[in-house]
Amino acid sequence: MADIYDRQYDDGRGRAYYSHLCDYILGAVPPGGDLLDLGCGTGLFMRRYLGTGGTASGLDISRGMIIRAQSRCPGSMVTVGDAEKLPFRDETFDAITSVLAFSYLRDPESMLRESFRVLRPGGTIAIITLGKNVMTALVPVIYRVGEVLKIRRVGMAYFGEHYYDEEEISELFHRIGYVDVQVQRRSVAHVNTGDLVFDLTKKVEPIVEHRLPKLAYNICVSGKKPER
């Protein structure tokens, strides 16, 4: 799984797509702090954050992903665990990030509450996840058709992913207690297209993100834990 994942996001089109998402997250969190990346996968984002001069810890529910993250970021603390119940003390981190993992959580609110607990006052959270849009509305249908037709490429069963629009995710962050909540949409060129479509959509991406953001796939949210 870790090999498949790295091939998808650390090469060619995938790297361009992934970099575009990470640029948002890197711009939202302070450089050089103590960061925790939830659903860290193979450590691709952790490695980028380490480049800012900070520390990067990672947590993921998959042991295979964590083994790869450890070899990618050898000096970092990585932990197998559930983002909904964090094995860290209160007020441990300056920043919490989560890249493309939030939609898979069974109880996203628990993850946000736990993140609030382990953030230091004034700390920042920034996540990026598939937003509610035409494409994600079709995901359950695609999975179910795949199951019925036994199409292996669909890969996994539908397991109830959560997708939010701007108002819903902003309301969720505020409900937990985060302040300075900012939401924007990002990415039109998607890794799962051919090169031609990717190159074309990449060209129009800045215009779409700016003027027709509802057409962008991912939703990015950042917020702060209030200062004491």
Ligand SMILES: C[S@@+](CC[C@H](N)C(=O)[O-])C[C@H]1O[C@@H](n2cnc3c(N)ncnc32)[C@H](O)[C@@H]1O
């Ligand atoms: C699409 S991958 C993204 C990986 C990584 N954030 C990145 O940017 O490369 C989603 C990751 O979320 C992890 N995950 C799913 N549910 C989780 C949970 N409840 N707690 C922690 N990690 C979880 C998966 O194991 C997987 O590594």
